[in-house]
Amino acid sequence: AQSVTQPDIHITVSEGASLELRCNYSYGATPYLFWYVQSPGQGLQLLLKYFSGDTLVQGIKGFEAEFKRSQSSFNLRKPSVHWSDAAEYFCAVVRRAGGTSYGKLTFGQGTILTVHP
Amino acid sequence: DTGVSQNPRHKITKRGQNVTFRCDPISEHNRLYWYRQTLGQGPEFLTYFQNEAQLEKSRLLSDRFSAERPKGSFSTLEIQRTEQGDSAMYLCASSLGRQAKGSGANVLTFGAGSRLTVL
Numbered sequence: 001a002q003s004v005t006q007p008d009i010h011i012t013v014s015e016g017a018s019l020e021l022r023c024n025y026s027y028g029a030t031p032y033l034f035w036y037v038q039s040p041g042q043g044l045q046l047l048l049k050y051f052s053g054d055t056l057v058q059g060i061k062g063f064e065a066e067f068k069r070s071q072s073s074f075n076l077r078k079p080s081v082h083w084s085d086a087a088e089y090f091c092a093v094v095r096r097a098g099g100t101s102y103g104k105l106t107f108g109q110g111t112i113l114t115v116h117p
Numbered sequence: 118d119t120g121v122s123q124n125p126r127h128k129i130t131k132r133g134q135n136v137t138f139r140c141d142p143i144s145e146h147n148r149l150y151w152y153r154q155t156l157g158q159g160p161e162f163l164t165y166f167q168n169e170a171q172l173e174k175s176r177l178l179s180d181r182f183s184a185e186r187p188k189g190s191f192s193t194l195e196i197q198r199t200e201q202g203d204s205a206m207y208l209c210a211s212s213l214g215r216q217a218k219g220s221g222a223n224v225l226t227f228g229a230g231s232r233l234t235v236l
Contacts (some may be wrong), residue, residue, distance in 0.1 A: 043227040107159030
């Protein structure tokens with residue numbers, strides 16, 4: 001069965017520092033890949049997605065992610081973290097084949113980001 | 118469009134009571150999804166609709182759970198005879214499933230969720 005692993009449950013960084021959140025997936029074939037962010041009391045907001053093409057994808061709020069097929073990874077990065085980035089981040093995958101797979105995302109368990117001033 | 122709207126945002130109930138959650142998706146979206154998120158976990162797929170048809174239900178969805186989307190617009194998720202294990206955040210999402218290659222159907226817009234606490 002497909003699975004998504006986010007190895008870091010909690011990460012703390014200082015404001016202005018760089019950030020990398022890890023995501024590894026286990027799948028039969030390369031899936032579609034997503035990163036979502038969830039702030040307290042808010043729904044999940046899509047940061048970026050990878051469907052095909054350039055393996056370095058740009059998202060909102062200055063985030064980017066790099067797909068590495070050989071490592072089955074899709075790590076999220078930001079060069080300089082802002083205090084407002086404190087939230088929980090989820091990596092998610094979905095099968096490419098479509099049909100009844102549409103929208104059936106498999107999520108990792110999330111990484112909580114704390115930002116120190 | 119104001120996005121995906123869910124009501125109520127919070128519900129506290131006693132074990133054994135029935136609860137119902139409502140989701141209003143983005144108006145032009147034909148697909149609607151329900152997910153459940155327990156503390157410390159990522160969301161898990163429960164069920165989805167294409168228009169008014171419920172096309173799939175997860176094994177997580179016991180017989181006490183029922184979801185409807187009667188006119189292909191809003192959806193309700195009812196939980197009968199609630200149990201403490203039902204305590205979770207119930208998330209609704211919608212997407213537009215008409216793009217030729219289908220990738221767009223996987224771009225979900227989530228609501229803020231309905232948090233259920235069963236005492």
